[in-house]
Amino acid sequence: MSSKDEFVFSKTALMSTRAGKDILKQALLRERGYKQYSKYKAKYELEFEDFTKRFLLSLHERIISDDYPEETIVKFAKEMGSDEFLLDGQKIKEMKSRLSRPEILSDRVQRILNSNFIKMTFPVFNALFDGASTYFKNDVSLELRNAIIDGHIIAIDLSEPMDRIMDKDEDHDFLDDYRLMNPYILEIAREKISLGGDSVLKAFEDGFKDARIGQIIDYRLKSKPESISDEHMIGCYKKYRAIMGTAGRNMAFNQPPLNEIYYLGMAKASESAGCGNEMQDAINEGTIKIPSWPLYYSLITNDIKKGFELTLKKSEIYLDEARLSLELLPAEFELKPFIEFLFLTVSHYNQYWYHDIVKRDLFKYFEKTLNTVHR
Numbered sequence: 210m211s212s213k214d215e216f217v218f219s220k221t222a223l224m225s226t227r228a229g230k231d232i233l234k235q236a237l238l239r240e241r242g243y244k245q246y247s248k249y250k251a252k253y254e255l256e257f258e259d260f261t262k263r264f265l266l267s268l269h270e271r272i273i274s275d276d277y278p279e280e281t282i283v284k285f286a287k288e289m290g291s292d293e294f295l296l297d298g299q300k301i302k303e304m305k306s307r308l309s310r311p312e313i314l315s316d317r318v319q320r321i322l323n324s325n326f327i328k329m330t331f332p333v334f335n336a337l338f339d340g341a342s343t344y345f346k347n348d349v350s351l352e353l354r355n356a357i358i359d360g361h362i363i364a365i366d367l368s369e370p371m372d373r374i375m376d377k378d379e380d381h382d383f384l385d386d387y388r389l390m391n392p393y394i395l396e397i398a399r400e401k402i403s404l405g406g407d408s409v410l411k412a413f414e415d416g417f418k419d420a421r422i423g424q425i426i427d428y429r430l431k432s433k434p435e436s437i438s439d440e441h442m443i444g445c446y447k448k449y450r451a452i453m454g455t456a457g458r459n460m461a462f463n464q465p466p467l468n469e470i471y472y473l474g475m476a477k478a479s480e481s482a483g484c485g486n487e488m489q490d491a492i493n494e495g496t497i498k499i500p501s502w503p504l505y506y507s508l509i510t511n512d513i514k515k516g517f518e519l520t521l522k523k524s525e526i527y528l529d530e531a532r533l534s535l536e537l538l539p540a541e542f543e544l545k546p547f548i549e550f551l552f553l554t555v556s557h558y559n560q561y562w563y564h565d566i567v568k569r570d571l572f573k574y575f576e577k578t579l580n581t582v583h584r
Contacts, residue, residue, distance in 0.1 A: 214325070214489075217561050218554070225564055228556035235550065242550030249332035249547070257331055263355070264363055264397070265311075265318050271393040273309050278389065285392035289421060291428070293374055296388045304389040317386050321369040325486065325558075326479075330365060330453070333475075333551060334358045337460035340544035341467050353404055360401030361456040364417065367394045368424075368452060375428050378494065408463045416455025423447030430500040434582045437500050437508065445500055446480050453479035466539070474534030474548060477527050478555050484524035485559035488517065488566060497578040507579060513572045517563060524559040528552055 216222060223229030235243040275281055278301050286294040296304065308314045338358055342349050370387035373380050380387070403410045426444040430437055454476030461467035487501040497504045497513075502523050507516025531552055538545050566572070 217558060222561055223557065226557050226560035228553050228560055232550075232553055232557060235553075240546070242546035242553075245336070245544060245547035246332070246550045246554075249336045252335055253328075253332040256335075260331070260355075260359060260362065261318065261322060263359060264322075264366075265315055267397045268318065268390065268393055269309075269311060269314055271396060272305060272314070272389070275305075275393070278305055281392045282388065285395065289371070290425060291375075293428075294371075294388055294391060296385060300385055301389065304385055308386060308389060314390075317383060317390060320380060320383065321366055321387070324366070324369050326453075326482070327362065327366055327369075329482070329554075330456075331362060334361060334456060334460055336544055336547050337457060337471055337475075340542060340547075341461040341464075341471075344467060344539065344542055345462070345464060347462070356401040356404040357409065357459060360398045360404075361413075361459060363394060363401070364398040364413065365452055365456065367391065367398065368420070368448070370394075371424065375424065376431075402459070405459060405462065409459045412455055412458050412463045412468075416451040416458075419451035420448045423449075423451060427500060434499045434504065435508075437505050439505070442500065442502060442505055446483060449479040449483045450476040466537070467542075470534050470537045473537070474531050474552075477531035477534075478552060481524045481527035481531060482555050482558060484520050484527065485555070485562050488520060488559070488562040491517075491575060492562065492566060492571065495574055497575050499578070499582070503575075504578065504582070507575075508582065511579075513575050513579065517566055517572070521559060521563040525556070528556055528559075531555075 220233070223233050232243075272278075279298060282294070282296055282301065286292060308317065335358060338349075338354060341347070342354075370391055374384050374387055374391075377384070399410070399413070402413045423445055426441060427448065430441055430445065454472040457471035457475030458468045461471050484502055487498050487503055490498045490501075491503060497507065497516075502520040503513075503516045505516075506519040506523075507513045510516060510519075532549075535545060535549060535552075538548075
């Protein structure tokens with residue numbers, strides 16, 4: 210499987226979950242889903258470095274060629290609706306000078322690409338794109354294929370530095386670098402995605418707008434966590450639905466019926482993985498993420514163990530909704546086993562982190578989070 214934490218998909222880890230055992234069974238029997246997934250995982254390992262180089266070269270060119278970076282950053286912050294993305298003039302000059310050095314920029318790019326969502330998504334987009342091309346009998350050039358896939362990977366990657374700036378929970382020494390990089394990352398994504406045509410670009414812009422709404426809800430709840438509610442969490446998760454669902458839609462060139470089917474599968478699978486990510490973050494940070502499903506359920510029940518148990522159940526509900534997309538796929542769609550296997554990997558990912566918390570009995574360490582939040 211593709212993940213920045215490769216140990217999560219080791220044989221030992223797979224043996225520790227119900228879904229993991231199903232993955233091992235598929236591997237042992239060489240079933241179609243496993244073979245299709247292995248093909249695209251190998252493609253990821255072969256091509257991800259080339260993608261990174263394309264991204265890095267484009268980003269470097271935009272940074273060094275912009276004579277008015279102050280205006281670029283102000284425009285971006287205004288579009289995002291937050292002063293958190295602004296830099297003062299002196300810092301802009303300092304950041305531009307630093308990031309003009311290819312080795313420095315490469316380090317920052319590698320940092321934001323080191324994300325489970327990026328690493329787990331790259332092979333998926335390639336598979337969905339191929340599946341749609343075959344179904345619609347489209348003869349797509351390699352250049353256009355790379356542009357649409359690269360553009361959406363880069364757009365998803367933009368969420369990494371933006372989240373780190375808003376959350377201030379990692380990479381503290383590089384947040385100003387990210388503030389300078391953000392506008393150019395978005396420019397590159399838009400330019401590449403636009404090559405897919407007006408319908409594809411519009412789908413992206415609509416999804417990007419929804420993702421920003423979700424991020425704003427998330428940010429506001431950080432300063433007022435006691436107001437967290439089911440409705441608020443649904444709003445926060447809009448960022449997962451919008452970003453990943455829209456990318457899925459556009460892997461089908463935003464053409465029916467696959468655009469809606471891909472959207473449903475990717476949107477709900479990403480929300481499911483979001484639950485697992487919140488459990489992993491709790492382990493890494495030693496505190497429950499604000500806001501998150503574990504926090505919401507723990508506050509409601511006044512029981513942290515119950516909160517995480519319900520989060521795992523929530524992840525399964527999301528994944529059950531994602532599996533509805535399998536029922537909607539046309540009979541002749543060749544990569545259905547791949548998508549089934551993909552959902553199995555998401556299920557294992559979530560189960561692994563929940564079981565890790567239970568096995569290590571980490572619940573008592575999360576008490577301090579609840580003690581700081583009063584309903």
